[in-house]
Amino acid sequence: MEEKNLICINCPLGCMLTVAMDGKKIVSVAGNTCRRGDTYARKELTNPTRIVTSTVRVLGGSESMVSVKTKEDIPKGKVLECVRALKDVVLPAPVKIGDVILEDAAGTGVSIVATKNVQ
Amino acid sequence: MNNQLSADIVIIGGGPAGLAAAVAAKKNGIDRILILERDRELGGILNQCIHNGFGLHTFKEELTGPEYAARFIGQILELNIAYKLNTMVMDISRDKVVTAMNREEGLFEVRAGAVILAMGCRERPRGALNIPGFRPAGIFSAGTAQRLVNMEGYLPGREVVILGSGDIGLIMARRMTLEGAKVKVVAELMPYSGGLKRNIVQCLDDYGIPLKLSHTVVDIKGKERLEGITLAEVDGRGKPIPGTEEFYSCDTLLLSVGLIPENELSAGMGVELNPVTSGPRVNESLETNIEGVFACGNVLHVHDLVDFVSEEAAAAGKNAAAYVRAAKETAGRAAERASFPAVRLTVGTGVRYTVPETICAERMDEHQTVRFRVGGVYKNCYVSVYFDGERISRRKKAVVAPGEMEEIMLTKKQLMEYPDLKEINVRIEEA
Ligand SMILES: Cc1cc2nc3c(=O)[nH]c(=O)nc-3n(C[C@H](O)[C@H](O)[C@H](O)COP(=O)(O)OP(=O)(O)OC[C@H]3O[C@@H](n4cnc5c(N)ncnc54)[C@H](O)[C@@H]3O)c2cc1C
Numbered sequence: 322m323e324e325k326n327l328i329c330i331n332c333p334l335g336c337m338l339t340v341a342m343d344g345k346k347i348v349s350v351a352g353n354t355c356r357r358g359d360t361y362a363r364k365e366l367t368n369p370t371r372i373v374t375s376t377v378r379v380l381g382g383s384e385s386m387v388s389v390k391t392k393e394d395i396p397k398g399k400v401l402e403c404v405r406a407l408k409d410v411v412l413p414a415p416v417k418i419g420d421v422i423l424e425d426a427a428g429t430g431v432s433i434v435a436t437k438n439v440q
Numbered sequence: 441m442n443n444q445l446s447a448d449i450v451i452i453g454g455g456p457a458g459l460a461a462a463v464a465a466k467k468n469g470i471d472r473i474l475i476l477e478r479d480r481e482l483g484g485i486l487n488q489c490i491h492n493g494f495g496l497h498t499f500k501e502e503l504t505g506p507e508y509a510a511r512f513i514g515q516i517l518e519l520n521i522a523y524k525l526n527t528m529v530m531d532i533s534r535d536k537v538v539t540a541m542n543r544e545e546g547l548f549e550v551r552a553g554a555v556i557l558a559m560g561c562r563e564r565p566r567g568a569l570n571i572p573g574f575r576p577a578g579i580f581s582a583g584t585a586q587r588l589v590n591m592e593g594y595l596p597g598r599e600v601v602i603l604g605s606g607d608i609g610l611i612m613a614r615r616m617t618l619e620g621a622k623v624k625v626v627a628e629l630m631p632y633s634g635g636l637k638r639n640i641v642q643c644l645d646d647y648g649i650p651l652k653l654s655h656t657v658v659d660i661k662g663k664e665r666l667e668g669i670t671l672a673e674v675d676g677r678g679k680p681i682p683g684t685e686e687f688y689s690c691d692t693l694l695l696s697v698g699l700i701p702e703n704e705l706s707a708g709m710g711v712e713l714n715p716v717t718s719g720p721r722v723n724e725s726l727e728t729n730i731e732g733v734f735a736c737g738n739v740l741h742v743h744d745l746v747d748f749v750s751e752e753a754a755a756a757g758k759n760a761a762a763y764v765r766a767a768k769e770t771a772g773r774a775a776e777r778a779s780f781p782a783v784r785l786t787v788g789t790g791v792r793y794t795v796p797e798t799i800c801a802e803r804m805d806e807h808q809t810v811r812f813r814v815g816g817v818y819k820n821c822y823v824s825v826y827f828d829g830e831r832i833s834r835r836k837k838a839v840v841a842p843g844e845m846e847e848i849m850l851t852k853k854q855l856m857e858y859p860d861l862k863e864i865n866v867r868i869e870e871a
């Protein structure tokens with residue numbers, strides 16, 4: 322049996338997780354404070370994902386940039402592609418929290434939404 | 441100045457601390473609240489923290505900084521709490537007259553029943569760093585870079601070295617990498633990182649950015665524009681070890697070497713500061729040595745999680761509301777206050793400070809959170825609490841580190857069982 326250590330990144334507490342593995346099979350997860358830690362450990366060792374945050378240019382608003390994020394987490398390997406897809410996006414003001422900025426980012430099926438209100 | 445306003449509670453700073461304090465004060469029955477904020481919008485530093493990871497404790501979901509701020513700003517609007525933007529507080533007098541300034545009203549005064557200090561913190565200046573050599577263009581504090589990239593949409597450089605592994609530096613390592621810059625290395629003077637573990641995983645490990653512990657910048661190359669820096673390993677006393685120097689070419693150096701509470705106003709009005717936190721000394725009500733003046737958030741002690749800022753600030757708001765109500769009922773509280781003895785909180789091995797520093801059993805709530813930071817990394821240890829030399833609790837911890845704030849909970853019941861209690865000591869014990 323093999324033991325893997327990783328840190329849960331689902332919330333800033335950052336619990337230290339110890340995962341016992343039998344080959345590719347996860348036998349047990351310890352060290353998590355809540356259930357999300359267990360879920361995370363199982364996922365991180367089989368299919369790691371991340372939420373991506375960035376900014377996009379706004380025209381004619383009270384501010385020149387608006388912050389955005391992927392609505393859900395996307396595969397770790399798609400993060401850079403996703404940020405690149407946002408490079409040339411320019412939005413007209415106003416923008417509201419939750420507005421969809423880009424659909425199906427980098428072919429992940431996940432949309433990118435605004436995280437700030439810009440008048 | 442014929443322009444004198446008044447308010448039951450004046451809150452200095454409209455960041456997450458000021459906002460949560462205002463909401464709590466309002467919910468505790470105080471209507472005449474005024475928030476003074478020098479920036480052009482509410483939300484404080486959260487507006488430039490576009491990454492996710494805020495609010496799991498407060499809202500049970502994970503938000504970005506601006507989204508977290510928007511939740512509180514929404515409550516401020518809903519509760520009709522008054523605020524003034526672009527308004528700089530210049531001075532607070534001991535009898536709680538707040539002097540502020542903005543373009544529309546010029547200089548004006550607000551007479552306050554209670555004051556809540558919520559001015560946040562600022563980054564340590566690079567002058568304090570003691571790096572030899574010239575000061576060419578291309579050296580920024582990590583927070584300045586965060587503002588440039590996230591709010592102005594401007595990437596300050598292409599080849600980056602980061603000194604200091606505080607959270608803002610870690611977050612900026614990822615942010616600049618995603619924006620197309622090459623972050624070559626993060627160097628940390630201490631043998632451990634000052635940032636949250638999750639940020640090391642998500643911001644450095646994910647992108648293969650090396651973290652060099654026990655390293656510092658010993659030379660800066662470039663006169664007009666930064667051309668590179670030299671790193672060296674340091675010994676146990678922080679002195680560079682000859683022969684370990686390594687040159688990195690770069691056009692940008694980010695400094696993420698810690699935050700310091702913004703307490704010029706507090707000191708100016710005679711609030712006593714704790715030399716360890718650089719924030720006010722407070723009692724169980726988060727009240728300073730000046731009656732009716734409360735403090736919360738990063739101005740009190742530097743927090744890494746905004747959730748705890750909101751929690752602490754809500755307590756300050758509630759206590760300020762209680763103070764205002766009591767002050768209205770009795771003409772003053774001085775006599776009542778003197779009759780309650782306060783228990784001192786002291787720090788033992790491993791603990792750098794506690795907030796609060798005194799507790800009065802009669803005045804405290806059923807539960808009192810005491811937050812503190814440790815001075816080093818301790819594995820498999822106990823956080824122990826002693827009442828006048830007698831251990832009354834200890835909690836096992838897998839690890840405690842300076843980068844992560846710790847807390848203990850005291851109950852009124854516990855304190856009431858020790859009527860003659862003088863001192864509560866918090867310390868780290870090896871298991
Ligand atoms: C540069 C920087 C970046 C940060 N990045 C992160 C991060 O990425 N992740 C994270 O979890 N935490 C981060 N933090 C920590 C973060 O500051 C806290 O979590 C939280 O924002 C603290 O809330 P606060 O209300 O105490 O302070 P702040 O958010 O700093 O709010 C204080 C407010 O007071 C106002 N103010 C100050 N002085 C005056 C005056 N004289 N008159 C009127 N108004 C005044 C300021 O303009 C500000 O709006 C960062 C801190 C800094 C300094």
Ligand code: SF4
Nearest residue numbers: 329332335336355358
């Ligand atoms: S296990 Fe739960 S509490 Fe611990 S870091 Fe993960 S989400 Fe946070």
